[in-house]
Each structure stands twice: as C-alpha cells, then as structure tokens.
Amino acid sequence: MDQEIRDKYQAVIGLEVHIQLLTRSKLFAGDSNRFGDEPNTNVSIITLAHPGTLPKLNKRALELAIKMGLACHSTISQHMIFDRKNYFYPDLPKGYQLTQDSTPICVGGKIGIATHIGEREIELNRIHLEEDAGKSFHPHDASESLVDFNRAGTPLIELVTEPTLHQPEEAYQLLAEIRKMVRFLEICDGNMEQGSLRCDANVSVRPAGSMELGPKVEIKNMNSLRNVRRAISQEIERQISLVESGHAIASETRSFQEKTGGSVAMRTKEELNDYRYFPDPDLSPVEISDHWLQQIKESMPKLPHQLKTELQKDFGFSADDVEFLTESPEMYEYYTQTLEFVKDPVTALNWLKGPIRSYTKDANLTIADLLLSPMQVGELIALVEEGAISFSQAAQKLLPELLQQPHSKPRDIAASLGLLQIRDENILEETVVEILKAFPDKVESFKNGKKGLLGFFMGQLMQRTDGNVDPKLANELFSKYLN
Amino acid sequence: METLTSLREIQEAIRTGATSCTQVVTSCLDNIQKHQHLNAFLQVYKEEALAQAQQIDVKIAQGQAGRLAGMVVGLKDVLCYQDHPLQASSHILEGFQSQFSGTAVQKILDEDAIIIGRNNCDEFGMGSSNENSALGPVKNGIDPQRVPGGSSGGSAVAVQCGMCHAALGSDTGGSVRQPAAFTGVIGLKPTYSRISRHGLIAYASSFDTIGILTTNIYDNALLLEVIAGADQYDSTVSKTPVPHYYHQPGDSRTYRVGYIKDTLDNEILQDDVKHQTLERLEHLKQMGHQVEPVDFPLLDYVLPTYYILTTAEASSNLSRYDGVKYGSRSDHNGDLTSFYKQSRSSGFGKEVQKRIMLGTFVLSASYYDAYYTKAQKVRKLIKDKTRELFSEYDFIVLPTTPTTAFELGSFKDNPLEMYLADLFTVQASVSGIPAISIPNGNDQDGLPIGFQIMADDFNEQGLMAFAQNILNPSYN
Numbered sequence: 001m002d003q004e005i006r007d008k009y010q011a012v013i014g015l016e017v018h019i020q021l022l023t024r025s026k027l028f029a030g031d032s033n034r035f036g037d038e039p040n041t042n043v044s045i046i047t048l049a050h051p052g053t054l055p056k057l058n059k060r061a062l063e064l065a066i067k068m069g070l071a072c073h074s075t076i077s078q079h080m081i082f083d084r085k086n087y088f089y090p091d092l093p094k095g096y097q098l099t100q101d102s103t104p105i106c107v108g109g110k111i112g113i114a115t116h117i118g119e120r121e122i123e124l125n126r127i128h129l130e131e132d133a134g135k136s137f138h139p140h141d142a143s144e145s146l147v148d149f150n151r152a153g154t155p156l157i158e159l160v161t162e163p164t165l166h167q168p169e170e171a172y173q174l175l176a177e178i179r180k181m182v183r184f185l186e187i188c189d190g191n192m193e194q195g196s197l198r199c200d201a202n203v204s205v206r207p208a209g210s211m212e213l214g215p216k217v218e219i220k221n222m223n224s225l226r227n228v229r230r231a232i233s234q235e236i237e238r239q240i241s242l243v244e245s246g247h248a249i250a251s252e253t254r255s256f257q258e259k260t261g262g263s264v265a266m267r268t269k270e271e272l273n274d275y276r277y278f279p280d281p282d283l284s285p286v287e288i289s290d291h292w293l294q295q296i297k298e299s300m301p302k303l304p305h306q307l308k309t310e311l312q313k314d315f316g317f318s319a320d321d322v323e324f325l326t327e328s329p330e331m332y333e334y335y336t337q338t339l340e341f342v343k344d345p346v347t348a349l350n351w352l353k354g355p356i357r358s359y360t361k362d363a364n365l366t367i368a369d370l371l372l373s374p375m376q377v378g379e380l381i382a383l384v385e386e387g388a389i390s391f392s393q394a395a396q397k398l399l400p401e402l403l404q405q406p407h408s409k410p411r412d413i414a415a416s417l418g419l420l421q422i423r424d425e426n427i428l429e430e431t432v433v434e435i436l437k438a439f440p441d442k443v444e445s446f447k448n449g450k451k452g453l454l455g456f457f458m459g460q461l462m463q464r465t466d467g468n469v470d471p472k473l474a475n476e477l478f479s480k481y482l483n
Numbered sequence: 484m485e486t487l488t489s490l491r492e493i494q495e496a497i498r499t500g501a502t503s504c505t506q507v508v509t510s511c512l513d514n515i516q517k518h519q520h521l522n523a524f525l526q527v528y529k530e531e532a533l534a535q536a537q538q539i540d541v542k543i544a545q546g547q548a549g550r551l552a553g554m555v556v557g558l559k560d561v562l563c564y565q566d567h568p569l570q571a572s573s574h575i576l577e578g579f580q581s582q583f584s585g586t587a588v589q590k591i592l593d594e595d596a597i598i599i600g601r602n603n604c605d606e607f608g609m610g611s612s613n614e615n616s617a618l619g620p621v622k623n624g625i626d627p628q629r630v631p632g633g634s635s636g637g638s639a640v641a642v643q644c645g646m647c648h649a650a651l652g653s654d655t656g657g658s659v660r661q662p663a664a665f666t667g668v669i670g671l672k673p674t675y676s677r678i679s680r681h682g683l684i685a686y687a688s689s690f691d692t693i694g695i696l697t698t699n700i701y702d703n704a705l706l707l708e709v710i711a712g713a714d715q716y717d718s719t720v721s722k723t724p725v726p727h728y729y730h731q732p733g734d735s736r737t738y739r740v741g742y743i744k745d746t747l748d749n750e751i752l753q754d755d756v757k758h759q760t761l762e763r764l765e766h767l768k769q770m771g772h773q774v775e776p777v778d779f780p781l782l783d784y785v786l787p788t789y790y791i792l793t794t795a796e797a798s799s800n801l802s803r804y805d806g807v808k809y810g811s812r813s814d815h816n817g818d819l820t821s822f823y824k825q826s827r828s829s830g831f832g833k834e835v836q837k838r839i840m841l842g843t844f845v846l847s848a849s850y851y852d853a854y855y856t857k858a859q860k861v862r863k864l865i866k867d868k869t870r871e872l873f874s875e876y877d878f879i880v881l882p883t884t885p886t887t888a889f890e891l892g893s894f895k896d897n898p899l900e901m902y903l904a905d906l907f908t909v910q911a912s913v914s915g916i917p918a919i920s921i922p923n924g925n926d927q928d929g930l931p932i933g934f935q936i937m938a939d940d941f942n943e944q945g946l947m948a949f950a951q952n953i954l955n956p957s958y959n
Contacts (some may be wrong), residue, residue, distance in 0.1 A: 045582050049803040051571070052563040052585055052682045054717050086799050086846070088823055095802020149806070276846035278855060281688035281796055282680075284718045 001237045005244060009205045011236045012213060013171055014125075014163035017178055018156050019188045020132065020196040021064045027131045027155035028055030028098060028283075038341060039148035047153045049093035054282050057082075061155035062105070062286070064187040065129045066296050069106030071181055071303055072124055077105050078288040082129075086276040091134035092146050099130035101277040104158075111181070112305060115172040122174050123162040123316045131366055132156050157187075163202065163213070168236070172229040175199055177224070180304045184329045192224050201232050204249075205239045214239070215251040219263055221254045230261040307332055324353050330368040341378020343385075351381055353469070355395040358402065371406035380410040383420075387470050393419050421470045425477070428469065432477045435460045446482055454478060486646060488698045490705065493553040497543060504536035504553055504597065505545070507849035508737040511555045511599055514645040521622045521631075523640040525560055526568060527600040535597045541700060541810070542595065543912060551709060554589060554702070557641040557650040560601045561608055562693070563682035564588050572616040573606045575830030576810045580601040585682010586717070587651060587693050587710040592707050599647050603637030606832045607801065608653055608686040610634050610893070611904040615834040620891060623666060625930060632662030632904070635696065639666040642696045649706055650696040655686045656789055657883075657908025659694030660920035664883035664933020667922045671703050671910075672693045674941050675915035676721040678707075679714035685800040687793035688719075689910050700951040703919075704728035726944050738949060740767055741777035741876035746807055751903055753886040755926035760882045763923050763934055767880075767953070777872060777879065781865050782910070786902065788865060791845050791858035791910040798842025802810050804830065834898070869914040873939035878949055883905050907935060917943050921950050933942030 029046035080103035084096040106127035134152035182188040204214040254263035563581040572577035605615040615638025621636040623629040635652030639662035654672035663670025806826030808814035813825035845854035894901040911918035924936035
C-alpha cells in the first residue's frame with residue numbers, strides 16, 4: 001500500500017490475550033490439566049457437567065492470575081465473583097462458561113514495551129479468570145462431529161488491553177513481552193503453536209487526527225507472534241482500502257488464514273450471542289486476604305525488564321545482549337548458572353551467544369533442550385582460559401564432540417581428541433632444539449636477518465606436535481635459542 | 484403387626500426383638516405394593532433394600548449399627564445415588580445413572596439408613612401438584628382424585644402411606660412443605676446452605692435446599708443432624724456448626740409468635756384453612772405464647788420475585804441437558820441448532836420449557852435490568868424485611884398453603900393460577916430462612932391442612948422444639 005495513503009489513517013488496536021495457566025488440575029475440578037493426553041481421559045463428572053455436580057475453585061489458579069496482575073501493576077480485586085456466560089455449543093458441557101464479567105481479578109495495569117520511538121507503556125483494561133471450553137473436531141469425511149473434553153474447564157486468564165496500540169509492530173512487541181512475562185512468572189509455557197497462549201486482535205482505522213473510533217473487526221486464530229503482526233498489518237490495509245474505495249467496514253469477527261496472511265469473515269456483529277451473564281449461584285464469592293496477597297507479592301520472581309536493568313548495570317552489557325540473555329527464563333537461568341563456573345561475565349556471554357547459540361539454532365533447539373550443563377560449559381571455557389586449548393579448537397572441535405557425548409568431561413574429550421596443548425616447557429624445549437639442529441642453514445639465515453623464518457620454525461613445531469602447542473610459549477623458546 | 488413409624492419406636496422394637504430391619508423393610512415393601520396406583524415410586528430397590536436390611540440386622544446384633552439403623556428412606560428423583568438411575572422425572576435424562584452419591588445420601592447411608600427407592604416428582608422440581616412428571620402424576624393417599632402437592636409429591640405420599648419412614652426431597656419454593664401439608668406429614672426446608680447441595684440436581688441454585696419429610700419431629704431432627712454441615716464439594720454450604728437437633732425437640736418455653744395478617748385476609752384462602760389456622764393461633768395463646776399479628780407489606784412481591792429469579796437460574800442450570808454428553812438425544816437429521824431444538828423439545832415437558840423460556844427472557848440483554856436486576860434488589864429487600872421480623876418474634880407462622888389438596892387436572896386450563904399454591908411458602912425460600920410445615924387438622928372433606936412455622940437463619944433447633952411443642956405438648 002502506498003505509504004501516502006497509509007499515513008492518512010491511524011490504526012487503533014487492542015489485544016485480548018488468552019493465557020493457559022500451568023496448574024496441575026482444572027479451574028473448578030480435580031482432573032488433570034495436561035496437554036496432549038488421549039481425548040476424553042481427563043474428564044471428571046464435574047467437567048462433564050453431570051447432574052448434581054458443583055464447581056470448586058482451584059486456589060492455585062487464583063494465585064497465578066494474581067501474579068500476572070502484580071507483574072502488570074494491576075489493582076488486585078480482593079472480593080470477586082464468577083459469572084456465567086450462557087451459550088450452547090457441544091464443547092461447552094454446562095451450557096455456560098464460568099468467567100468473570102463484573103469483577104475481574106485484576107483491574108487496569110500496564111506493560112512496558114520497546115518501540116522504534118522508545119519505551120511505551122501499554123495500558124491494560126483488565127485480566128480475568130475463566131475456564132476454557134473443550135475442543136470440537138469436524139472431520140471432512142465423517143457425518144458426525146467429535147468433541148474432546150480434556151481441555152474443558154482448564155484455567156485461563158484473559159488479558160485485555162485498552163485500544164491504545166497503533167502499529168502491528170507494537171502488538172508484536174507487547175505479545176512478545178507478555179510471553180516472556182508469563183514464562184518468567186512460570187504461569188504459562190507461552191506456546192502459541194499449541195494454543196497455550198492465544199491472541200485475538202481488535203482492529204479499526206480512523207482518519208489520522210480523528211478521535212472517533214471506526215467499526216471494530218476482531219481477528220482470531222493467529223498461532224504465532226509473527227502471524228499476529230502479519231494479520232494486523234493486512235487487516236489495516238484491508239480496512240483502509242475499503243474506506244478509500246467508499247465502502248463501509250463491517251463490524252465482524254474474522255479468521256486469520258496462515259497461507260495468505262489475510263483473513264476471512266466468521267460472523268457479523270448481528271449474529272453475536274446474547275450471553276445472558278449473571279453471577280454463578282453455585283460458587284460462593286471469593287475473598288483474597290491481605291495476608292495471602294502479601295505472601296504472593298513476596299514470592300514474585302524478578303521479571304525480564306528488571307533483569308535487563310540489572311545486567312546492564314552490573315556488567316555494562318548492550319541492549320541487544322541483555323535482550324538475548326532474558327529471551328527466556330531458561331536462558332537467563334543458564335547464564336547465571338554458567339557464571340558460577342566462569343569468572344568473566346563477558347566470556348560466558350560470548351560463549352552463549354556465539355558457539356552455543358549457533359549450535360542450538362542449527363539443531364532447532366532451545367537452551368532448555370541443551371544436554372550440556374552450565375558446569376560443563378564452565379569447564380570448557382576454563383580449558384581455553386588456562387591456555388590448554390585454543391578458542392577455535394574448543395568451539396570447532398571440542399564443543400561438537402562434547403555434544404555427542406554430553407555426559408563426559410570436556411577435559412577428557414579434549415585429551416582423547418589430542419587437542420590439549422603441550423604446556424610442559426621441557427618437552428617443548430627438546431622439540432625446539434631438535435628442529436634448530438635439523439635446519440642449521442636456516443638458523444644461520446635467521447641470525448643474518450631473515451626474521452621471517454620464525455614462521456617456518458613454528459610450522460615445523462606445529463607439525464611435530466599436531467598443533468597442540470601454546471603459541472606464546474613456543475615463541476618464547478625460539479627466541480631464547482635464536483637470539 | 485402394628486405399623487411402627489418413628490425411628491425411636493422401631494429401634495426400640497428391634498432392640499427387644501419384636502421386629503428386625505428385614506421385617507421393617509418388608510412392611511414398607513408391602514405398603515409400596517398396596518399403594519402402587521399412587522405412583523409414588525419410579526423405582527423400588529427391593530432386593531438391595533432387603534440385602535442391606537440383613538447386613539444392618541447383623542450390625543445391630545454386634546452393636547455396631549449407625550444412628551439411622553432401622554430407618555427406611557425414599558429419595559426424590561433429583562438426588563444422586565451412585566450407580567442408580569437418576570432422571571428428575573424427565574425424559575431428557577432417560578437411561579442416565581449417577582456415578583456418585585450426593586453428600587446427604589452418602590451421610591444417611593453411612594448411618595445405616597436403608598434406601599428403598601426413588602420417588603416420583605414434578606420434572607426438575609418444577610410444579611406444585613406432581614402432575615408435571617414425565618412418568619405420570621402422583622396421587623394423594625387420602626383421596627386418589629386429589630394431587631399430593633409438589634414437587635416432592637412422591638416423597639410426601641411415600642411417607643404418608645408408610646412406604647418409607649422418611650424421604651429426602653428438595654424445596655426451592657415450597658416443594659417439600661406444600662406436599663407435606665397436602666398429605667398430612669411433616670416437611671422441613673432448612674436454612675439455605677445448611678445442607679450441601681452436592682448431589683442435588685439444580686433447579687434454582689440460590690434457592691434449592693434438600694428438605695426432609697417425616698411423620699414426626701424426632702426423625703426429622705435426627706436426619707437433619709446427620710445430613711447438615713460443611714462439605715468440601717459445595718463452596719456455598721454453611722460452615723456453621725451443626726447442633727444436636729435430635730436432643731433438643733420439645734420444651735416448655737413460651738415464645739413470641741407473629742402471624743402475617745395479610746395471609747389470613749387473602750381472598751384465595753380456603754375457609755377451613757383459615758378457620759384451622761385461627762384455632763391454632765388461639766391454642767398457642769392458651770399455651771402461654773405471645774401471639775401477635777404482623778404486617779409484611781412485601782408479600783405481593785414475593786411470588787413474582789421468586790419466579791423471575793428461579794426461572795433465570797433454571798434456564799442456565801438446565802442448559803447442560805443438551806443431548807450431547809448423556810441422557811436422551813433426538814435422532815436428528817440436520818444442523819446443530821435443530822439437533823438442540825429436537826433433543827430439548829422432546830426431552831423437556833411443557834412446564835420446564837415454559838420456565839426455561841421465561842428465564843432466558845428475563846436474562847436477555849434488553850430486559851435484564853427490568854427483570855433480573857430488579858428482582859435481585861427486591862429479593863434483598865424481602866430478605867432484610869423478613870429478617871427484621873425476627874428481631875421482635877421468635878417465629879412467624881402462617882398457613883402452609885391457601886387451600887387443601889385440589890383435584891387432579893384442576894389447573895389444566897390455567898396453569899399459572901397453580902403458582903398461587905406456593906404463595907405462602909416462597910417467602911422462606913426467597914429469604915433463605917428455615918421453615919417447617921406440620922399437620923393442623925383437616926378440612927370438611929377430611930383433607931389435611933398444613934401449619935407453617937418460619938424461624939430466623941440457622942434456628943432449626945428452635946423451629947423443631949416449637950413444632951414439637953405444638954404437635955405433642957405431652958412430650959414435655
């Protein structure tokens with residue numbers, strides 16, 4: 001789209017982020033909250049809404065929701081109820097979803113993101129707790145649909161931003177930050193492909209400078225960060241094109257299409273359900289005591305933005321480097337553990353973002369999948385630091401071999417590969433003397449000023465020692481006999 | 484053999500060897516057989532009950548029997564009993580078996596009560612005559628042309644005719660008290676939240692209570708004591724300690740008793756009911772109680788409030804019966820919407836459908852504030868005003884029902900008028916307070932009249948004592 005036309009409009013974007021909580025059991029029932037089990041195996045009579053069953057709130061889910069709220073500087077509601085959202089669908093066993101309409105557990109709040117114009121704080125409207133529905137399947141070749149209730153009743157929080165985002169990139173950054181936060185808080189694995197983190201975007205456009213909001217379109221089913229940015233970007237252009245060509249924008253829900261990056265209409269506003277929200281009379285109101293809230297506050301881990309500030313302050317790392325070290329809690333953890341074995345923080349950083357990152361990237365792994373312990377990495381680095389092996393030998397030969405034998409000690413592997421440098425001065429000295437005796441004419445030439453022959457002597461030394469020589473020591477010995 | 488009805492008598496007779504649990508169960512089974520035409524039971528667990536009786540006889544001999552040993556109990560078809568059919572007298576749950584026992588059911592089993600079968604009722608507890616059962620109406624044991632009241636009609640008739648000694652029913656707006664009045668037995672609706680609702684099919688969750696039907700106060704008190712109390716499966720249940728109701732009944736204290744004057748002036752009140760109620764009030768005065776008329780100006784609002792809120796909750800509570808997971812499912816050919824429509828239209832009876840639609844209407848976006856929100860506010864007012872009465876009175880009394888048992892089919896053409904049968908019972912339900920119906924003589928046709936006593940929250944103990952005091956002053 002022509003930038004000139006694009007600039008005539010401002011996009012207004014709000015996100016609704018569904019975060020599946022890492023609890024052991026469901027929000028209102030004791031059955032397991034585990035992804036990937038055989039269909040309909042984690043289904044108690046409460047999950048299946050058998051007659052006579054009542055919900056029972058999972059306190060752990062409350063705690064995780066509160067943690068997210070605290071991380072976002074939200075106001076935590078200490079008195080709240082759950083509401084019923086009524087609609088019929090086969091994967092909704094009770095015929096209503098238990099959610100929080102009138103009293104969300106976290107009110108307001110903000111999340112800081114980095115944008116091209118600097119740090120921005122994105123305001124939140126609310127974070128509320130609710131139960132997920134089951135999953136419906138509509139096989140193309142079958143006359144019947146199938147339902148898996150394993151997911152039914154699993155705990156979610158829904159984070160709703162104010163409509164204050166204007167760029168697809170901001171939405172991307174916000175979602176990336178949220179994903180990091182939930183991982184550092186250990187409340188969700190943040191896996192968008194498996195759907196444990198899901199994002200719907202509300203997008204509208206208006207003439208630049210206008211304060212009025214245009215008709216809102218909701219986009220669903222974007223399964224990666226990149227797709228969220230793509231979908232919003234395309235939606236903005238779609239809406240601007242409509243307006244430019246004199247068409248009205250329908251307020252509707254659209255489904256993202258992975259192949260094209262565009263979306264197709266799912267339902268219009270007129271078809272929306274009347275959800276008939278009302279307070280669930282089967283659950284007593286929930287009270288959160290000051291004491292408990294205080295305990296949760298005290299249990300809060302450090303969040304990525306705090307860790308970044310600390311790393312910058314303590315080690316003077318660049319913005320990119322701290323971003324790299326806080327990209328996941330596993331990475332940060334790995335780094336801090338490595339520091340227990342490596343004195344120099346920069347050396348440790350360089351190993352992680354250098355050889356180790358290129359290995360994990362090639363193997364399509366994350367740091368969490370790495371079979372090497374920080375202690376092994378520490379030993380590897382120590383070998384280089386003490387001069388027993390060169391950096392390039394360590395990175396190119398020792399590391400790959402170590403990854404093949406992850407339970408071995410780096411020093412043992414280096415020895416078995418013959419990579420350890422000869423640091424015994426007596427052995428080295430004998431070899432140096434042998435070489436000089438073998439080439440008396442070249443020694444003569446050197447002494448007469450052909451200093452370049454030092455390279456020749458070093459070459460001979462490397463040949464006789466398979467390269468396992470500390471170059472500095474070798475240099476010193478040659479100097480001793482030649483000068 | 485003389486029919487023993489109270490557990491005290493039964494246990495005494497078993498102790499002396501005059502009878503046994505097996506004989507007691509057999510006697511109940513005989514009565515069930517004899518009164519089959521009343522349609523009080525949907526299913527009788529004959530072999531099971533006899534087997535249980537034998538075991539309990541052994542336990543009694545060993546001195547290890549529970550407190551309810553010798554008691555035979557019927558369960559309204561809304562109470563979950565593990566591995567037994569459960570269908571709320573509705574087609575929509577045809578073939579369904581409960582996979583668990585509700586808390587109240589488990590507690591009476593743990594005390595060695597014998598469950599003899601499940602009782603017919605109005606579908607999902609919705610009705611005042613037991614004519615809304617998908618499995619046919621229940622008939623009153625006194626006159627089979629008459630209704631037994633509802634919705635716990637089968638339970639009331641079962642107790643009335645000695646088919647069991649006690650029955651657990653449910654009371655959302657009078658469903659235990661009203662049939663108790665129509666059949667001449669005792670019916671208790673305890674304070675809301677006094678008994679766990681775990682294992683009780685929901686009609687209107689913020690009103691539903693399990694209720695107890697018996698022939699005497701002692702049995703009622705003992706059952707309440709056994710089934711009441713905190714429960715990990717119901718977050719709304721009260722943690723208020725359960726007192727020893729059983730040791731308390733019967734005292735000679737004098738009480739401050741208020742009667743709601745408007746209830747006696749109401750034009751729908753049957754003459755005989757009025758007469759008997761006034762007699763009772765006079766009797767109370769003679770006993771030394773202080774009896775005074777009180778005003779309750781919100782009386783006219785109680786029934787509409789009740790119907791708005793209960794139908795709202797019911798419309799949502801009954802959404803789970805959709806033919807997807809269990810129960811009856813229509814042989815559909817069509818899309819999802821028609822699948823739902825067919826399953827629910829053929830599964831639910833007319834009264835249930837009516838209430839679901841009413842409830843859906845009052846919760847719909849355009850009418851929510853006008854009905855649901857307003858009714859919630861009125862409910863609060865009714866609660867507050869009702870509670871205020873107890874700052875001046877120990878008990879509020881009134882007739883349980885405006886009339887005695889009417890004939891089957893009386894309201895066939897005007898079903899809404901039947902709602903008035905609950906006129907006097909809904910106040911306690913809307914307010915959540917405990918209330919009991921006790922027999923208060925008969926009308927000219929020999930039909931039982933009920934006298935209702937309401938007490939403040941969690942004052943079942945006082946309620947029981949006062950009721951016993953009225954029913955059998957000689958016990959003191």
